[in-house]
Amino acid sequence: MKYFIAFIFILVLSNAVAQISPDCTTAIPICNNTPVNSGTNSYGVDDFNGANTSGCLEKTLSGAIESNSAWYRFRTNATGQLGFNISIDTSEDWDFALYRSSDCNNLGTPVRCNFKDNKDENSFIGVGEDPTGNTNNNGYEAWLSVTPGEDYYLLINNFSNINSGFSIQFSGNIFTTNPYDALDCSIISNLLGPPIAACEADYIELDATTSDALSYSWYKNLGSGFVQIAGESNPTLVILDSAEYRVVVARAAGNIISDVQVGFTPNPMANSVSNKEFCYDESSIDLNAVDAEVLGAQNPQEFVVSYHSTFSDAVNNVNGLDKNHPKSSGTETIYIRVTSFENPKCYDVSQDFNIVVSEEIIQDFPSIVYLCEDVSTAILGDDTPNANYTYLWDSGETSAVITASVAGTYTLTISTNTGGITCSESFTIELVISNAPVISNVIISDLQDNNTVTIETLEIGDYEYRIDNDAYQDSAFFENVLPGLHTVYVNDIKGCGIASETVVIVGFYKFFTPNGDGVNDNWTVEGLDTLDSPLLSIFDRYGKLIKQLNTSQPLWDGYYNGVQMPASDYWFQLSFLDANGERVLAKYINNHFALKR
Template sequence: MRFILFLFLFSNFSVAQISPDCSTAIPICNNTPVNSGTDNYGVDDFNGNARSGCLERTTSGAIESNSAWYRFRTSATGQLGFNISTDIAEDWDFALYKTNDCAALGEPVRCNFLDNDDQNSFLGVGEDPTGATNNVQYEEWLSVVPGEEYYLLINNFSNINSGFSIQFSGDIFITNPYDALDCTIISNLLGPPIAACESDFIMLDAATSDALSYEWYRNDGSGYSQIIGEVNATLNVLNSSAYRVVVNRAAGNSISDVQVSFTPNPIANPIQDSYFCFDDLTFELNSLDNEVLGTQDPKAYLVTYHATFTEAVTGVNSLANSHIKAAGTETIYVRVSSFANPKCYDASQDFQLIVSEQIVQDFPETVYLCEAISSAIIGDDTPNANFTYAWSTGENTPTISVTDSGVYTLVITTTVGSLVCSASFNVALVISKSPKITGVRIDDLQADNSVVVSTELAGDYEYQLDDEPYQSSPQFNTVLPGMHTITVNDLEGCGIATETIVVVGFERFFTPNGDGINDIWSVSGLATLDTPILLIFDRYGKLLQQLNSSQTGWDGFYNGIQMPASDYWFQLSFLETDGSRVTAKYINNHFSLKR
């Protein structure tokens, strides 16, 4: 949050208060217009030193070149800063000293000696009031408590002198808007200098209890001239100038001077409402500055934008220049304030940012059509009444019925004001066939049997073994020997396929040599089948042995003759639930007899 207390710049600073010496520093406080220039330098307040903080000797041979000194006292706790406004072609420096004694300045608590190659219009402590974040001529905020006294040196290094003005800033002017700075530092019958806006009513009051008469004078730059006819204790002021009152008293005359300055009120020109499509994420608010200012000098006024009228009036919480928009209508309030005196402002205008509704694809990008169904509905089945729809097929409804696979394009359009906003979306129709199992690879390894299912198409399928949960992989591991049911389900609802398989467990070889170790070849899992018959063949297809649930092993003999070492094959059949005998599918294994 940035709060600016005041700023005032004289085009003719010769009438402004100025002191080139610390010992005669100009006291300033709340509502004090600080505006001046530098046309000389007085005594060397640094006793010939070459440096003071960041300040160095200038072309004058001393630290001070064309200098102006000010002093102030704090009355509140919080954050304090100030902005010094200058011509962008000039080079100004400053140093701030925390002291109440010019003879003991010490080192400055804030200091800036950088040149103005960037042509900034402000330097100081805190934040650049233009919102610039890369101004190297700014120092950190100052934390203050009541009763602290400071001396401020402003020095012109370039010797090109168009004058300057000072504005104070910081949160102490929010918590203490009328007494952040102590005005008792100024001892003057007419009080501190007055900064006013052109429409303000200003009355100077010199009322004194023992006054005999009053004389009023005005100085427009060529010395004080009496204002004929003004003899009252008060004077209504209409013009910027330096004023003097002479109070004639029996005990002796009193003289008091005061500076009064009026700043023109800025004018905020009307702004047209702005329309946007939702995909324009940000809007640069400062692009409207010229429209707001019209023919007014942009160097003389600050334009800020606010979310509420109250914030625009108070000048707080200005919106970021890169404003993030939201769908719908948003009212933006405009404030134009004078750099010369931010109390002079206009917050009478506002405008609207009107953003279209966001167009999103809240309907499926891919639609599956089962081969047994003739057509499918694609598109937005919950349409927005403010949108229009146009398909690549030429149809203009939110949804359409399609029969052929392919990609269909839908353009959704809406309007905001005279602005047309649209977005294009693709919807793919995929013909999905019912799953078909074309093969099952069974790896019978006894300890870890695995089953891998193959399908006719690479569809969007899930797989199940018996009553186990479905899985996305077609491979099942650690499958127990016995009969199992494989199920393939199409996730798009286009059907299922099942297959009954038998997993057998057997040894890859046996050695019937009578040593009692691995003498018998057998198959595990036969007991899980209904009336199993296992046929063993030699490599030429000759039937050698028939096994069943009663006789489950083979000793390697055929008709009492030992069979030679070789590979042998087997075939398994069993009864289905309907009583029919079937041969187990996907079993095409062999084993070895070793001697």
């Protein structure tokens, strides 16, 4: 839940007679202290002159739009966001309309209006956000964006014949930027000033000092009329109780009578909270679960509990933590604020507690370990153990690492103690036996336009492949391989070895037709010039050597000792000098071709 700075200025006083007006023309002015109200009783004149509707409002059981109504007026003195909360009994049905106007005879259409019943038994209606965090409250209208000097009239209407009263609570960020003058006090001309909403034990002094006063008399009304306060004749009066107060200033020019309402809200108390210890995981901490410990026997419907990351934020009621507070390892101090719903100026920030979250146990060791066929054992586990951890394998071993030789899955449980709790995480490690690669065949397609190479291995493994010094690739197939001498490599990704072979890529015709037509009259092999001292030996199908070619004599015309050879298949071998100067045969060449006549 996120909280805005909310100044709650009206209190419900069961024994106080409220300043309240049922008519627009005598609307009670609201300043930085809002009038105290103890209920509404019918209405005065019909401010809507018999109209059936005003905005969302409709005629009530009274036969007019107004029923048990109260009118207030206020003027903005800042720019920003403004809202209000009307606190009501959950069993009662209240409505409201807000007019941007300075003339009761020209109210216009309300800028915010709510006529919905309270079948959900909400404890607040208003503009902005329900202070309890209830986002499904249909008794709320959107925030107002205000600028200085805007006049408003607020009608609060009760559909019932009997009601238990309400309180008005203003909210919005204009009270953050302008905590003392968000509403313009110049609209109030009362000698004793605007009504006062105070916190229990606040020092409240009423000052009626008048230059030409002859005497002062003070009165108190607890619900059954004003009664003079014996012995009080000074121009000031220190207030200790919630009530409506009156001063009569006797003057030669005529007496001044001024009334003011004062209400005290009990201060909430934050109870001490024990530190909370958690194991680290991806979930959050539910701070809602701490509310009951903070409030103790106090009614949760009367107070809001918020949590903050600094004491300053708690004092200023800003940057409230989300009640689903994310976990982070280590110790975090949480500062508590308990605020009265009736009057947010009444709060307690005396308590804090620590959230202690264990270290996140991270698997910083391999989850798969490969054991090469020529190695007897492998090391599994955490080879850089944490001194704060304990280790337990499913085999019963308690070391951070173990040696293993049998392929399979091993389980390691790592634990750490945080305060009074033990936190554990289990990790699986798979031991895989891996064989070194062995090249069984290299398929070469010498197509001249696009020479391809495919590497085959004796076993299927987790291998990667490359030709010469190119980068490794996942595929064993290579295209557009240039003619010449190449080395192919197969690397076991698990680290169990690299296999290599030297291959020769040459391009040769699959057949030739030595008939003297000038087309394919000779047979040759492309790419001999890329090899060192190549020697190409041609054999007939019976293995008889027919011809030898080299870079000086690269062509065969189909003759042997001056005699035309018959149409048939012929075979060849290609040899060359390797890096050591030794003559070797080229492997993996598809070494036969056809003579056609």
